[in-house]
Amino acid sequence: MSSRTIQVSPFDLVVFGGTGDLAARKLLPALYQRDRAGQLPDEGRIIGVARKALGHDGYLKFVRKSLHDHVKSVEVDEEALTRFLARIDFCAVDVTGESGWPELAEILAAGVERVRAFYYAVSPDLFATISTHIQQFNLVTPKSRVVVEKPLGTDGESARAVNAAISCVFSEHQVFRIDHYLGKETVQNLMALRFANRMFEPLWNSMHIDHIQITVAEELGVGERGGYYDGSGAMRDMVQNHILQLLCLTAMEPPDAFQADSVRDEKLKVLKSLRRIDERNAEQCTIRGQYRNGSVGGQPTQSYLQDIGQDESDTETFVAIRAEIANWRWAGVPFFLRTGKRLGNRTSEIVVNFRPISHSIFDHTAGRISQNRLIIRLQPDEGMTLEVMIKDPGPGGMRLRRIPLDMSFVETFGVSNPDAYERLLMDVIRGNQTLFMRHDEVAAAWRWIDPIIAAWHNTSQRVHHYAGGSWGPSASVALIERDGRTWLEDSD
Numbered sequence: 333m334s335s336r337t338i339q340v341s342p343f344d345l346v347v348f349g350g351t352g353d354l355a356a357r358k359l360l361p362a363l364y365q366r367d368r369a370g371q372l373p374d375e376g377r378i379i380g381v382a383r384k385a386l387g388h389d390g391y392l393k394f395v396r397k398s399l400h401d402h403v404k405s406v407e408v409d410e411e412a413l414t415r416f417l418a419r420i421d422f423c424a425v426d427v428t429g430e431s432g433w434p435e436l437a438e439i440l441a442a443g444v445e446r447v448r449a450f451y452y453a454v455s456p457d458l459f460a461t462i463s464t465h466i467q468q469f470n471l472v473t474p475k476s477r478v479v480v481e482k483p484l485g486t487d488g489e490s491a492r493a494v495n496a497a498i499s500c501v502f503s504e505h506q507v508f509r510i511d512h513y514l515g516k517e518t519v520q521n522l523m524a525l526r527f528a529n530r531m532f533e534p535l536w537n538s539m540h541i542d543h544i545q546i547t548v549a550e551e552l553g554v555g556e557r558g559g560y561y562d563g564s565g566a567m568r569d570m571v572q573n574h575i576l577q578l579l580c581l582t583a584m585e586p587p588d589a590f591q592a593d594s595v596r597d598e599k600l601k602v603l604k605s606l607r608r609i610d611e612r613n614a615e616q617c618t619i620r621g622q623y624r625n626g627s628v629g630g631q632p633t634q635s636y637l638q639d640i641g642q643d644e645s646d647t648e649t650f651v652a653i654r655a656e657i658a659n660w661r662w663a664g665v666p667f668f669l670r671t672g673k674r675l676g677n678r679t680s681e682i683v684v685n686f687r688p689i690s691h692s693i694f695d696h697t698a699g700r701i702s703q704n705r706l707i708i709r710l711q712p713d714e715g716m717t718l719e720v721m722i723k724d725p726g727p728g729g730m731r732l733r734r735i736p737l738d739m740s741f742v743e744t745f746g747v748s749n750p751d752a753y754e755r756l757l758m759d760v761i762r763g764n765q766t767l768f769m770r771h772d773e774v775a776a777a778w779r780w781i782d783p784i785i786a787a788w789h790n791t792s793q794r795v796h797h798y799a800g801g802s803w804g805p806s807a808s809v810a811l812i813e814r815d816g817r818t819w820l821e822d823s824d
């Protein structure tokens with residue numbers, strides 16, 4: 333089954349950080365795939381900007397290598413590659429200085445009428461200086477937009493500063509704050525499931541839902557990013573953005589339309605309704621963890637301290653939180669949030685656990701009636717599973733069992749899902765902000781996160797250790813079991 337591909341408008345996409353890891357692994361492969369699918373018009377240019385004076389040919393070599401390294405070899409064909417490389421330009425600019433900008437202005441002068449997107453794939457401390465230079469060299473056109481990556485600050489105050497630097501030059505409708513989780517097919521399907529079907533929305537509340545689990549688990553440790561990660565930790569790196577965005581889409585009220593501000597207004601209300609966690613209750617509601625050595629997939633793995641080359645650190649590589657949304661729909665329904673590095677496997681999922689049936693008509697020989705569960709999987713294989721009770725087939729008596737009704741998107745549609753960046757980059761060019769965060773969402777997320785981090789420090793909340801390849805510290809199991817529930821992998 334294939335979908336229609338509609339070409340986007342003519343554009344110039346300027347990638348600051350055009351030689352970085354993000355450009356090599358995600359942005360260039362995503363743009364190549366969209367070109368291959370016929371979505372990029374002839375008048376579509378990609379202009380890499382970096383500090384190093386690579387020259388045009390040097391940059392083409394870099395792009396070619398990036399595609400060979402990060403696109404499946406069957407998907408790299410010479411014809412598509414030649415077409416894609418013809419779109420590429422390069423400009424060496426040290427964004428902290430004045431040189432290079434006139435050359436960039438000259439390249440862009442050839443496309444004044446086009447959509448002009450500036451992608452800041454650089455460290456956030458360069459956002460302000462890039463924005464100032466863009467203004468100084470008159471590069472902003474009516475059709476300009478800017479794309480920024482996480483981390484959007486390290487707390488509420490620094491996020492405000494990042495935003496202020498950008499908003500001096502761009503207005504809010506031009507700012508695209510990427511959270512690539514929102515570009516995942518399953519996340520968009522969550523909205524289709526809730527709002528394009530009759531059967532789920534009437535059940536989507538505290539009357540029928542017992543609790544919800546959101547897990548984002550990684551097998552990998554911190555790897556090369558140790559230096560950055562140790563100043564950040566799982567709370568800032570994963571919970572503030574990806575996990576809270578998943579929570580918002582799961583818990584929000586139906587927006588009046590699938591349009592940017594309607595959806596973002598509803599997400600914002602969820603963030604504002606999160607019950608505060610601070611020094612009074614952080615110990616009961618949150619667990620911090622850090623991985624020790626262990627083994628993943630039969631291979632021995634190092635501890636976090638070994639990975640970062642330090643003797644001590646109390647940075648958390650794992651967090652579990654019991655969150656509550658204090659509104660009419662969700663009163664009394666706990667949301668268990670969890671993320672960590674070096675866990676049992678790479679899994680991202682939302683698990684909606686329904687309440688038990690109100691009365692059983694079956695006697696004890698039928699067996700236990702398990703609760704219905706809806707599992708929305710983002711990783712590794714995107715899809716959904718609805719677990720329902722059925723009668724065990726056969727002529728025996730009435731015996732009940734829970735079975736999964738499984739839908740894997742790859743199997744159903746016969747194609748693998750596009751990478752989230754493909755969808756999001758096209759949305760930037762189309763000017764559609766529905767899957768991007770508004771500044772007030774980012775601020776509201778930090779308003780909930782900041783007191784938790786402050787409480788950890790002020791009360792010296794313990795960092796529990798866990799073995800690499802496990803599912804986090806046992807305290808995380810205790811957190812959910814205190815409520816009479818179990819994490820999905822521990823349940824029957």
Ligand code: NAD
Pocket residue numbers: 348349350351352353354355357381382383384425426427428452453454455456481482483
């Ligand atoms: P990187 O270190 O691999 O690349 C940095 C890029 O910035 C290089 O192209 C370099 O030339 C350019 N640069 C640095 N200083 C410059 C200057 N003064 N003038 C001009 N160019 C300069 O970084 P990265 O991993 O690609 O990450 C870029 C940003 O994206 C960071 O903010 C990071 O947090 C964020 N991010 C990265 C990833 C990822 O997968 N790599 C994922 C999410 C967010």
